[in-house]
Amino acid sequence: MKWFKRSKNNFSTTSIKREVPDGQWIKCDTCNEIIHVKQMEANSFVCEKCGYHFRIGSKEYIDILLDKNSFKELDKKMKSGDPLEFVDTKNYKDRIRDTIKKTGLNDAVATGVGKINGRKVAFACMDFRFIGGSMGSVVGEKIARAIDKAYQQKIPMIIISQSGGARMMEGAFSLMQMAKTSARLARLADAKLPFISILTDPTTGGTTASYAMLGDINIAEPDALIGFAGPRVIKQTIGKDLPKGFQKSEFLLEHGFVDFIVKRTELKQKLDDVLSYLNQDAN
Amino acid sequence: MTRNILEFEKPIFELEKKIDEMRKLESSLNISDEINNLEDKVEQLKKSVFANLTRWQRVQLARHPERPYTKDYLHMITENFVELHGDRAYKDDKAIVGGFATIDDQKVMIIGHQKGRDTKSNLYRNFGMPNPEGYRKALRLMKLAEKFNKPIITLLDTPGAYPGIKAEENGQAEAIARNLFEMSRLKVPIIVVVIGEGASGGALGLGVGDRILMLENTWYSVISPESCSSILWRSWDFKEQAAEALKLTAPDLLEQGIIDRIVPEPLGGAHNDPDTMAETLKATLLEEIKILRKIKPDKLIDMRLHKFGNMGVYSE
Numbered sequence: 001m002k003w004f005k006r007s008k009n010n011f012s013t014t015s016i017k018r019e020v021p022d023g024q025w026i027k028c029d030t031c032n033e034i035i036h037v038k039q040m041e042a043n044s045f046v047c048e049k050c051g052y053h054f055r056i057g058s059k060e061y062i063d064i065l066l067d068k069n070s071f072k073e074l075d076k077k078m079k080s081g082d083p084l085e086f087v088d089t090k091n092y093k094d095r096i097r098d099t100i101k102k103t104g105l106n107d108a109v110a111t112g113v114g115k116i117n118g119r120k121v122a123f124a125c126m127d128f129r130f131i132g133g134s135m136g137s138v139v140g141e142k143i144a145r146a147i148d149k150a151y152q153q154k155i156p157m158i159i160i161s162q163s164g165g166a167r168m169m170e171g172a173f174s175l176m177q178m179a180k181t182s183a184r185l186a187r188l189a190d191a192k193l194p195f196i197s198i199l200t201d202p203t204t205g206g207t208t209a210s211y212a213m214l215g216d217i218n219i220a221e222p223d224a225l226i227g228f229a230g231p232r233v234i235k236q237t238i239g240k241d242l243p244k245g246f247q248k249s250e251f252l253l254e255h256g257f258v259d260f261i262v263k264r265t266e267l268k269q270k271l272d273d274v275l276s277y278l279n280q281d282a283n
Numbered sequence: 284m285t286r287n288i289l290e291f292e293k294p295i296f297e298l299e300k301k302i303d304e305m306r307k308l309e310s311s312l313n314i315s316d317e318i319n320n321l322e323d324k325v326e327q328l329k330k331s332v333f334a335n336l337t338r339w340q341r342v343q344l345a346r347h348p349e350r351p352y353t354k355d356y357l358h359m360i361t362e363n364f365v366e367l368h369g370d371r372a373y374k375d376d377k378a379i380v381g382g383f384a385t386i387d388d389q390k391v392m393i394i395g396h397q398k399g400r401d402t403k404s405n406l407y408r409n410f411g412m413p414n415p416e417g418y419r420k421a422l423r424l425m426k427l428a429e430k431f432n433k434p435i436i437t438l439l440d441t442p443g444a445y446p447g448i449k450a451e452e453n454g455q456a457e458a459i460a461r462n463l464f465e466m467s468r469l470k471v472p473i474i475v476v477v478i479g480e481g482a483s484g485g486a487l488g489l490g491v492g493d494r495i496l497m498l499e500n501t502w503y504s505v506i507s508p509e510s511c512s513s514i515l516w517r518s519w520d521f522k523e524q525a526a527e528a529l530k531l532t533a534p535d536l537l538e539q540g541i542i543d544r545i546v547p548e549p550l551g552g553a554h555n556d557p558d559t560m561a562e563t564l565k566a567t568l569l570e571e572i573k574i575l576r577k578i579k580p581d582k583l584i585d586m587r588l589h590k591f592g593n594m595g596v597y598s599e
Contacts (some may be wrong), residue, residue, distance in 0.1 A: 180592055214461070228444065
């Protein structure tokens with residue numbers, strides 16, 4: 001009966017290291033299933049056992065959604081300036097430099113053109129790893145230019161959001177990126193070209209309050225945190241606990257702000273289905 | 284009425300109080316020279332204090348409880364204001380007021396955030412923090428202005444869009460995003476004036492336009508100094524530093540090329556002389572409308588797109 005007395009600590013979900021030493025196996029954040037990296041990749045980084053969607057970056061989304069080798073990246077070298085010479089506990093310049101070094105990314109979004117089942121699209125995907133996926137001048141400008149590409153080439157625009165909101169260290173410049181990108185989307189809409197917004201975990205603040213909510217079709221991944229104010233701020237303001245499931249994809253669907261929720265493994269097919277309707281063809 | 288005096292206003296206030304007391308004695312004593320002297324001194328002191336305001340002090344002025352709010356300007360600047368209520372879907376948000384009004388002979392649509400003066404009115408106005416229905420009301424009114432070819436003036440003065448459960452349920456983010464989207468293609472001139480606090484998306488939700496103005500002692504940024512402090516310094520105590528770092532004052536934003544013009548405030552701040560402030564603002568608005576009225580709608584929209592398109596600093 002010795003197993004009966006086993007310490008509860010062994011079942012803790014937090015004390016276990018996520019990455020197993022050889023880097024080939026990963027433990028699911030939710031159900032603790034140990035999954036081989038290759039197997040996870042093959043399943044679009046979704047846990048086969050519990051359906052948990054691992055947070056992934058632009059590179060992975062490009063692999064999952066776009067036809068092989070179809071992606072042509074735009075403005076890859078664009079980097080942030082430091083217009084305010086911002087210093088908090090760290091210089092913004094150093095923060096940018098260190099983050100570039102750490103992530104191998106130049107900022108929090110990758111943009112370009114690619115194909116989905118042979119259909120050409122303009123594509124932007126954010127990276128949460130880069131300063132919380134925050135939107136500063138680079139994110140705004142790259143997304144605006146990607147929308148221009150869609151506008152010029154008369155192709156659909158797809159944006160995958162994953163962001164804590166506007167980037168504080170660029171002050172009002174960050175704020176104005178919301179207006180910049182929304183204005184470009186309005187022009188795209190006037191040209192009757194489709195925009196599909198995909199919201200992933202997490203999408204909050206200025207990102208949600210601009211392009212992420214402006215899709216002809218808004219699509220959410222399951223169980224993603226999506227909102228304007230962060231849950232911590234709301235809790236502080238109202239001084240009450242938040243209801244279960246608050247600001248999760250299912251909550252957004254229930255309140256009418258996303259068209260549907262789709263598993264990442266079915267996302268490409270679903271995009272293809274939707275895109276087939278979003279054109280001016282009579283049939 | 285007890286006056287609200289900011290820390291750096293105190294020396295000025297003390298001197299003014301002294302002058303007032305001396306005036307009462309003036310009839311029995313011959314002290315008019317001394318009074319004149321003191322008055323000069325106050326003037327000098329005001330000038331030096333207000334010429335050297337820190338960013339945080341400007342934030343405090345922008346929030347000064349005696350500062351004129353949207354309804355005060357409506358009262359002082361316009362005639363025949365017809366307030367319009369409701370978003371036609373859910374509610375009327377008291378944190379945003381709007382309606383048709385006339386400035387001299389110019390008919391306009393004016394929409395602005397509205398704060399309260401005391402606890403009761405602040406609760407009624409939700410401290411000037413709009414809910415989604417506020418942004419939707421504003422958009423409805425702006426489309427009405429477009430339909431009847433009236434220029435739009437928006438007055439920004441909010442500590443932020445309200446972070447609450449209902450606000451999220453009703454799509455705070457969508458409401459703001461929709462306004463940015465629609466305002467960018469409205470066919471009538473839009474003049475935006477920050478009259479107090481321009482806090483983030485809550486302000487920008489009324490802030491897309493052809494001309495962006497700030498009163499001299501206001502702030503406009505992506506986040507309030509307090510929230511910025513709590514996130515980046517993990518403490519509420521660094522608000523002064525955060526205000527410095529965010530470069531959020533009118534002169535800062537003019538230098539950054541984000542706003543077009545600073546509207547000067549009377550010495551001592553807008554609250555010190557609301558009538559002069561209102562007069563200056565009125566003249567400025569009429570001047571701006573006159574210029575914008577000459578531009579054709581298509582051109583106006585194109586210019587607006589490029590105006591915001593040019594904002595941002597990056598290297599390639």
